Amino acid sequence: MAATKEAIGIVLDVGPSMNQAPPGEETPLQTAIAAITMILQRKMFAESKDEVCLVLFGTQNTDNPLANGDCYENIVVARTLGIADFDLLQMVQNDITTSNVSADFVDALIVALDQVINGMQGKRGFAHKRLILFSDLGGEFGDDQIEKIIAGIRNTQTELNIIGPDFDDDGDDGDAGGASVAVVNGQRKEKTPQQKVGEKMVKHILEEVNGECYSFNEALPALSYFQARQVRPTAWKCNLEIGPNLKIPICGYIKVKDFKLKQSWKKVYAKDPQADVGLLRTSHMNDEEETEVEKEDIVEGYRYGNTLVPMSSDDKESMKYKSSKCFKVLGFTKSDNIKRHHYMGDGVSMVVADKGDDAAGVALSSLINALYETNMVAIVRRVYMANSAPKLGFLSPKIKGSYECLMYTELPFMEDIRQFTFGSLPVKETENQTNKKYSPSAEQLRAIDDLITSMDLTAEDEDGEKNELLKPNLLFNPHFQRLYQCLQHRVLNPDDPLPELSPLVANYLKPPQEVITKCQDNVEKVKTLFKLEVNTKKKEEQTGENMFKQNDEVEPGPVSKRAKLDDSLEGGIADLTKAKVTEVGSVTPVEDFRTLIASKDEDLFEKACDQMSKRAEEIVLDSFGAHFYGKAMDCLKALRQECIKVQWWNLGSSHGLSEGTETGVYKGTVVGFGVQSWIV
Structure with missing residues (x-):
């Protein structure tokens, strides 16, 4: 199995500088805890196998394996490397408090790196290592360990991320370094001399290890959405058959598919979370004693009129359609003959040539370009595996600068299509004299056309190229976000009512500001042309x-x-x-x-x-x-x-x-x- 897991060391500053904020505003520590909570939520609800450890510095006591005399003091390993769970999430939200002691963030990074490296010993499947530091850099630190942490991060190929106040590159490198104003939670305040020195040191470390830094204002919106479980693509290998003699080895990959929430947490026993919940199904007769019937004595029956026809598993197996795995071209047709409402299935697949087969690549490329130039598509019969039901679909060409492929979309059979005929709307006065008074005027039709045009979800950049405002690969399902938010709240606060919708998710549901601005005039024009009147309730007629x-x-x-x-x-x-x-x-x-x-x-x-x-x-x-x-x-x-x-x-x-x-x-x-x- 390929290595896909990630080992993450979270380093959190709980010193006195993290607890300073104007009245009514969140402190940097509260903001950091919110960000860590979102990271843990993403790991838990995506059912990730990534492992996380938590290191606190600036604590009253010292509890870490590297502590020796005056070294690595006031640093506590709150959680060793392991899979994120609700115990860790509850500890982060309820058990972390500030102290009046400062600690060295460089020492804390060394302790966290040691925890990550040692925690991975004897475990398989790790592909990445990462350290995430949450601090406003307001505490004192020493520079004698700088080269040690830089060498350790380089040698172990660990990625370093630092989340804190705004890091501005416009400052004078000759002074203490960085901008003189810090922005946390939208509040601007002057940076202390210690913060300026810490920012300069952080920039030096990040340059040496090629790390990245983020402000709290940048990190919170990005972490507010829970990513879906990442699935490693698996190829569906078959031969694309064109006629009796031409066979092209191909691989099919899922491009877009309806995401189903995997609910491994659906069956739980609240009183004992460690207990295994089992299922027991029994069948009983509809009599006074409710006699239990064994599963072996039950045969399914199907009604044919008033007759009940028994159908055993052997009968079903013998009547099952026998087929074999195939991907066969039945014919070709113009792409205009495939209507959008004919698309079926829960996803679209990409079809490419088998990896390493140059002859297959040339043959498939010829087919792709021929379909593209003639504006044609191929109608195919697809059987996913032996004894599975055959599907009907079409292959359309897709040519990009970096690749070319065929896109497979499922089509309906004749029995799947339902023909419904509806009367046309009275768009023109000559079409329906009965509803003449409901016919829209030319000005009203033009206003609706202009409104639809102004609501186009594309915008031009500085170079005049059109870009999508809502890209599918950057969108998140708000239903899942709300579900995860409620689940977390219910676990941590079982007796409280469900929380309000997160403001970040609520803002995400709003239309883009560019679209709102662009269509505002057209909306007002539609309001003027299509007047709405209050329909008062008529007096009851004397019937x-x-x-x-x-x-x-x-x-x-x-x-x-x-x-x-x-x-x-x-x-x-x-x-x-x-x-x-x-x-x-x-x-x-x-x-x-x-x-x-x-x-x-x-x-x-x-x-x-x-x-x-x-x-x-x-x-x-x-x-x-x-x-x-x-x-x-x-x-x-x-x-x-x-x-x-x-x-x-x-x-x-x-x-x-x-x-x-x-x-x-x-x-x-x-x-x-x-x-x-x-x-x-």
């Missing part, structure tokens, strides 16, 4: 439904004319689309009941009342707790209302009923409407 709305409180007595009108308006066009109702069902019992009694058949009314009462009883008995009690109450209300409307006046003294009771009589049958019980 038949509103006029003859049913009243839940029906007064006793003979059926009034209003009740007859209500009955005559029941149903309507909506009922024409419904299936014929023959009984009171359990899904919509009230609607079914009203539909049955609408026929005015007395026998059917009695039957519907009987069904309604039984259905209400079933709903109550089958209810899970009080879940369906409301539905049963609706049934009782509907039953009571309809019985009152039909024959309330049949209340008789023979039954001992008074006019105010909630009991009715229909054809000599007592109808009760108590809360706990009812009789029909």
